[in-house]
Amino acid sequence: MSRDVMSRDRVAWSDARRAVRYRLEAGGVEWEIAPGRTVRGYGFNGQVPGPILEAKQGLPLEIEFTNRLPEPTVIHWHGLRIPAAMDGTEVVQRPVQPGETFTYRFTPPDAGTFWYHPHANETEQLEKGLYGALIVRAADELALDGEKILVFDDLRVDRSGRIAKFGGLMDRHNGREGNVRLINGTSEPEFAIAAGQIERWRIVNASSARYVRLSLGGHPFQIIGTDGGFIEAPVPAEKVLLPPGDRVELAVGPFAQEGDIVGIDDLPYYRGTGKKGVERFGTIRIGPRKASTARLPPRLREIAPLVTGPTSVTRTVTLGFRPSLRRGFDFVIDGERHHHDEPVNVGELQVWDVVNTTQIDHPFHLHGFFFQVLEINGQKPAFRSLEDVINVPPKGTARIAWYPDDRPGMWMYHCHILEHHAAGMMAHFEVKRP
Numbered sequence: 001m002s003r004d005v006m007s008r009d010r011v012a013w014s015d016a017r018r019a020v021r022y023r024l025e026a027g028g029v030e031w032e033i034a035p036g037r038t039v040r041g042y043g044f045n046g047q048v049p050g051p052i053l054e055a056k057q058g059l060p061l062e063i064e065f066t067n068r069l070p071e072p073t074v075i076h077w078h079g080l081r082i083p084a085a086m087d088g089t090e091v092v093q094r095p096v097q098p099g100e101t102f103t104y105r106f107t108p109p110d111a112g113t114f115w116y117h118p119h120a121n122e123t124e125q126l127e128k129g130l131y132g133a134l135i136v137r138a139a140d141e142l143a144l145d146g147e148k149i150l151v152f153d154d155l156r157v158d159r160s161g162r163i164a165k166f167g168g169l170m171d172r173h174n175g176r177e178g179n180v181r182l183i184n185g186t187s188e189p190e191f192a193i194a195a196g197q198i199e200r201w202r203i204v205n206a207s208s209a210r211y212v213r214l215s216l217g218g219h220p221f222q223i224i225g226t227d228g229g230f231i232e233a234p235v236p237a238e239k240v241l242l243p244p245g246d247r248v249e250l251a252v253g254p255f256a257q258e259g260d261i262v263g264i265d266d267l268p269y270y271r272g273t274g275k276k277g278v279e280r281f282g283t284i285r286i287g288p289r290k291a292s293t294a295r296l297p298p299r300l301r302e303i304a305p306l307v308t309g310p311t312s313v314t315r316t317v318t319l320g321f322r323p324s325l326r327r328g329f330d331f332v333i334d335g336e337r338h339h340h341d342e343p344v345n346v347g348e349l350q351v352w353d354v355v356n357t358t359q360i361d362h363p364f365h366l367h368g369f370f371f372q373v374l375e376i377n378g379q380k381p382a383f384r385s386l387e388d389v390i391n392v393p394p395k396g397t398a399r400i401a402w403y404p405d406d407r408p409g410m411w412m413y414h415c416h417i418l419e420h421h422a423a424g425m426m427a428h429f430e431v432k433r434p
């Protein structure tokens with residue numbers, strides 16, 4: 001059965017009671033990473049990435065999830081500010097066993113670019129292909145001349161053409177980076193855009209450990225959104241860094257020259273380990289010129305600052321590295337693997353210093369709440385935004401502020417390099433009503 005047929009068959013969309021419903025099934029898949037080249041992986045509804053889930057801001061979303069994997073799993077809705085019980089981690093639900101079905105029900109409160117992925121045995125389940133984009137559309141969605149959704153990933157394929165086995169302590173330390181670069185599950189695909197037009201590109205980095213420093217052949221683009229939706233105004237740029245788990249929205253174009261081929265490249269970035277040159281993820285073919293009706297507003301939204309003026313830090317979260325006799329080493333938080341952090345009270349503004357005591361970068365991810373970045377190593381960020389992933393540089397500090405609204409329950413934060421999370425760099429904490 002072709003992947004297309006399976007995805008059409010199994011994804012149900014219905015407007016009944018104005019809820020949006022999907023059926024998702026995780027299972028084994030022959031993943032065609034390039035024409036005629038397949039690997040045995042895991043997919044949602046028989047495809048990698050899983051189907052693009054489209055929700056509407058403020059309308060209920062229901063996802064009936066069935067596990068056809070040979071192992072338990074849970075599905076996390078990365079970036080969505082939903083009730084704790086629907087966060088899809090093993091702290092808030094019993095893992096979905098092989099053959100079982102669990103229905104996730106929630107109402108996405110924010111428009112933006114999100115994604116979904118397992119929160120169990122992530123280093124294997126995501127590497128094998130279990131991830132997909134989740135787009136929450138606003139009623140007055142900004143439409144440019146077109147839209148593309150690009151999910152970046154890299155895959156390590158061994159000499160025999162299979163997904164490589166986990167590389168032991170080296171991978172545990174560096175995270176698993178791949179030798180095959182994928183956009184939307186395909187090795188180095190080609191995209192088309194008409195000369196003269198401007199498109200809205202939604203980008204997700206679903207890699208286990210790779211930092212994508214995205215460049216479109218050096219052509220300028222505009223950053224219009226990040227993890228939590230629009231930023232306040234478009235920001236011109238020629239490159240943008242996406243650590244694992246991160247998202248960005250861009251206004252891409254206009255390109256002048258019909259017939260040009262433009263690279264979608266990952267520029268060198270040193271994250272304290274590994275070394276890579278410019279690596280190609282895909283290309284853009286500039287097609288015949290078309291008229292543009294795109295109007296990019298100079299102001300996209302207002303983001304009220306959570307902190308104005310001097311503030312005191314309410315918590316310090318320390319990301320660390322520690323030798324271990326049994327495991328070689330661990331990645332820890334406040335000196336503890338799989339840390340249990342102090343509770344947070346609903347309604348009490350949080351100002352956290354996330355301190356990285358190690359020699360390598362760590363992308364800090366907070367579940368269920370957006371934060372604003374106040375400072376990185378004492379420097380204010382270039383623009384205000386809502387984030388759920390922020391890179392914390394080696395020996396550096398990210399100061400973030402977030403507001404626990406009334407969604408009590410167990411939440412977590414962790415490094416989004418999947419191997420670091422597995423090696424202990426994560427914490428649970430409770431948000432509770434005072």
Ligand SMILES: [Cu+2]
Nearest residue numbers: 362415417420
């Ligand atoms: Cu890390």
